[in-house]
Amino acid sequence: MITAEVAVKSIKPGSHIFIGTGCGEPQALVRSLADISTHIIDAGIYHFLTLGATSRLVEVLKNKFRFESFFINNGVRETIWEGQGDYIPIFLSEIPKQIATGRIPVDTALIQVSPPDKNGMCCYGPSVDITKSASDSAKMVIAQVNTYVPITFGNSFININDIDVLVPYDEPLMEYPSEEITDEIKEIGRYVAQLVNDGSTVQFGIGRIPHAVADCLRDKKDLGIHTEMFTDGIIDLVESGAVTGIHKKINRGKIVASFVLGTKRLFDFINRNPLIELHPSEYVNDPLIISQHDNMVAINVALEVDLTGQVCADSIGYRFYSGIGGQVDFIRGASQAKGGKPIIAMPSTARNGEVSRIVSHLSEGAGVVTTRGDVHYVVTEYGIADLHARNIRERAMSLIGITHPKFRNELMKEAKRLHYIYSDQIELSWDQIEYPKKYETTITLTDGTEVFFRPIKPSDEESMREMFYSLSARSIYLRFFMPLKDMRHQRAQPFVSIDYKNELAIVGTIQDISGEKIIAVGRYIKNPGTSTAEVAFLVQDQWQNKGIGAFLLECLVKIAKENGFTGFTAEVLLENKNMLQVIHNSSYKITSIFEGGVYHISFPFIDK
Numbered sequence: 001m002i003t004a005e006v007a008v009k010s011i012k013p014g015s016h017i018f019i020g021t022g023c024g025e026p027q028a029l030v031r032s033l034a035d036i037s038t039h040i041i042d043a044g045i046y047h048f049l050t051l052g053a054t055s056r057l058v059e060v061l062k063n064k065f066r067f068e069s070f071f072i073n074n075g076v077r078e079t080i081w082e083g084q085g086d087y088i089p090i091f092l093s094e095i096p097k098q099i100a101t102g103r104i105p106v107d108t109a110l111i112q113v114s115p116p117d118k119n120g121m122c123c124y125g126p127s128v129d130i131t132k133s134a135s136d137s138a139k140m141v142i143a144q145v146n147t148y149v150p151i152t153f154g155n156s157f158i159n160i161n162d163i164d165v166l167v168p169y170d171e172p173l174m175e176y177p178s179e180e181i182t183d184e185i186k187e188i189g190r191y192v193a194q195l196v197n198d199g200s201t202v203q204f205g206i207g208r209i210p211h212a213v214a215d216c217l218r219d220k221k222d223l224g225i226h227t228e229m230f231t232d233g234i235i236d237l238v239e240s241g242a243v244t245g246i247h248k249k250i251n252r253g254k255i256v257a258s259f260v261l262g263t264k265r266l267f268d269f270i271n272r273n274p275l276i277e278l279h280p281s282e283y284v285n286d287p288l289i290i291s292q293h294d295n296m297v298a299i300n301v302a303l304e305v306d307l308t309g310q311v312c313a314d315s316i317g318y319r320f321y322s323g324i325g326g327q328v329d330f331i332r333g334a335s336q337a338k339g340g341k342p343i344i345a346m347p348s349t350a351r352n353g354e355v356s357r358i359v360s361h362l363s364e365g366a367g368v369v370t371t372r373g374d375v376h377y378v379v380t381e382y383g384i385a386d387l388h389a390r391n392i393r394e395r396a397m398s399l400i401g402i403t404h405p406k407f408r409n410e411l412m413k414e415a416k417r418l419h420y421i422y423s424d425q426i427e428l429s430w431d432q433i434e435y436p437k438k439y440e441t442t443i444t445l446t447d448g449t450e451v452f453f454r455p456i457k458p459s460d461e462e463s464m465r466e467m468f469y470s471l472s473a474r475s476i477y478l479r480f481f482m483p484l485k486d487m488r489h490q491r492a493q494p495f496v497s498i499d500y501k502n503e504l505a506i507v508g509t510i511q512d513i514s515g516e517k518i519i520a521v522g523r524y525i526k527n528p529g530t531s532t533a534e535v536a537f538l539v540q541d542q543w544q545n546k547g548i549g550a551f552l553l554e555c556l557v558k559i560a561k562e563n564g565f566t567g568f569t570a571e572v573l574l575e576n577k578n579m580l581q582v583i584h585n586s587s588y589k590i591t592s593i594f595e596g597g598v599y600h601i602s603f604p605f606i607d608k
Contacts, residue, residue: 002165003167004031004144005032008040010140010165011043012107013040015044015107016106017109018110018134018138019050020110020111023127024127025174026111026112027112027174028171030110041064044066049070049073068086069086069087070090070092070323070325071325072323080320081320087320091328092281092324093287095281099133108139109140110142110144111134111135111143112124112125112143112173113125113146113158120160122157125149125152125156126173126260126266126267128278128281129280132155133281135158140164140165141163142167143158143165143166144168152270153274154276175262181208191379192213192216192379196217197220197339198221200295200339201247201293201294201296202225202227202297203330203334204225204229205229206261206301206325209299210301214233214237215236218237219240220242221244222244223245224255225243226251226256226289227255228325228326229257229260230260234266247295255276256284257276258280281326285329287333290330291336291337296340297343298340298341299343300344303366305346306358306359307361307395307399307414308420309387310362310371311344311368311371312362312363312366312369313344313370317365318364331344334376343379344379345378346378348380348404349407356404356410358380358399358402372395382435394459398459400459401457405434422493428458428499435457436504437454439453441453445548447546451520453506453508453509453551459496460518461489461496464487464495464518464521469487470541475539475541477573481573481598502525504556505522506521506552506556506559519540520537521538522538522549522553522556524536524556531566532568532602534571535556535569549578550585550586553583554586565605566604567603571598574598588605
């Protein structure tokens with residue numbers, strides 16, 4: 001055992017040096033490396049995610065050492081942009097193999113471990129990730145032995161005999177405090193949470209959005225966690241009782257990760273916690289391992305998404321900004337899992353709202369991380385776009401629907417120019433129209449089925465057409481007063497392009513293997529020159545007589561009252577017994593006139 005200064009002097013010129021990740025960074029060794037760097041000429045520094053001392057090392061030694069980054073954060077970004085460091089774009093799951101084969105050479109590994117136990121095993125603590133792989137392959141391993149390192153279970157130990165130089169030095173671990181979660185980020189978290197069912201296994205990426213998602217999952221049941229990393233946000237989720245892991249097919253009952261980033265609270269939480277297992281990245285990020293978790297939900301972030309579904313997550317134009325990390329590993333693993341849901345989540349805008357993150361084409365120089373063939377769900381604070389197995393027109397309309405309103409018509413014009421969408425697609429005045437999210441709600445039918453009700457969207461055109469063609473001839477006749485044969489684009493488009501004031505429609509949806517499916521729609525349209533509106537419903541045949549029509553009526557009455565309407569009118573065929581029953585069973589005083597086989601019904605919003 002020697003001092004840090006003496007230890008780093010054993011590093012030879014031209015060496016390839018690996019530095020431990022994140023909160024597992026060996027600060028004493030890194031500081032000494034900076035202090036006595038004059039004799040270490042032309043060394044290369046490999047690192048995955050840097051904090052504190054390594055970030056300062058980059059600034060001090062960027063003219064002496066070459067920094068090779070698998071992921072770019074604030075500490076190295078300027079160095080990369082100045083051309084004094086390099087970015088290695090690679091899937092995190094593949095890095096260990098490349099280190100083991102020597103394609104990514106590691107001569108010296110600088111790591112941090114706990115003191116050895118009675119069996120001579122030292123723990124990597126908060127960072128196993130690629131640190132273990134680098135230690136296994138390095139010609140020389142120098143370890144800062146720190147009593148502050150928490151003991152974590154899993155494949156997280158190294159035998160003291162495999163460490164060449166021991167440097168005892170106690171100091172608190174580097175901390176990674178949580179970033180502020182804005183209302184915008186909270187809304188994204190709530191939308192993502194809608195995609196997470198009870199019993200799902202979840203992966204959380206890095207940043208504010210995964211933290212916000214964790215906050216929104218506390219009412220879920222029996223969640224599992226298999227994730228590249230996690231932060232302090234996971235603690236409250238676990239303590240809420242939402243996480244049991246009982247449905248995991250592998251590592252059942254365990255929270256599995258490869259590293260953690262957080263504060264002392266998190267270090268205390270993982271210390272000797274039998275619920276937590278840390279494993280190397282080649283295991284945690286292996287898409288084949290990930291895919292073995294039924295209902296795997298992978299949550300990752302992006303910088304930019306184009307209208308075809310291409311996702312850029314590591315660069316802003318030509319400037320590399322972050323890294324590939326484990327995004328593709330988990331996107332592909334989740335997509336192969338039974339019931340899996342790969343999710344890309346991001347704010348709709350950047351630069352304080354000046355630019356849209358959803359664009360007609362990626363910025364010049366931007367690289368594709370998740371391809372349009374891999375993308376499934378994209379989420380912003382304006383909603384969820386389900387893109388997988390959808391054509392370009394459907395993708396473009398869905399993505400425009402979750403774009404910030406001030407950019408929607410601009411994107412729609414570009415989509416028309418590129419022939420992504422219909423040339424006659426209606427352009428709404430989004431600066432004056434706001435999607436009324438407050439009217440979203442879920443009810444449970446008597447048979448246990450959950451039906452989600454929400455205002456209709458322009459992107460629902462295809463779903464409305466599918467519902468129409470699933471209806472019986474009788475249902476079509478009762479709704480449209482004629483044996484309507486088709487619901488082509490020109491006819492369907494006006495039904496989904498509304499202003500949510502003079503006309504409003506609520507759809508009832510369920511989730512099946514193909515995604516969201518519309519099973520019912522209720523609509524009112526203002527009667528010109530009056531304070532009343534005409535109301536109508538349409539419920540798919542197999543979902544009739546389940547209370548959906550009655551719920552839609554009450555829902556529409558409530559919304560109409562808020563918007564200043566005083567009553568409804570309706571035109572109902574004599575044969576339409578179901579709608580007549582729904583109206584007459586309501587709490588309102590009904591007036592009706594029968595003429596020509598049609599009931600002309602009106603009722604003010606006044607109880608009987």
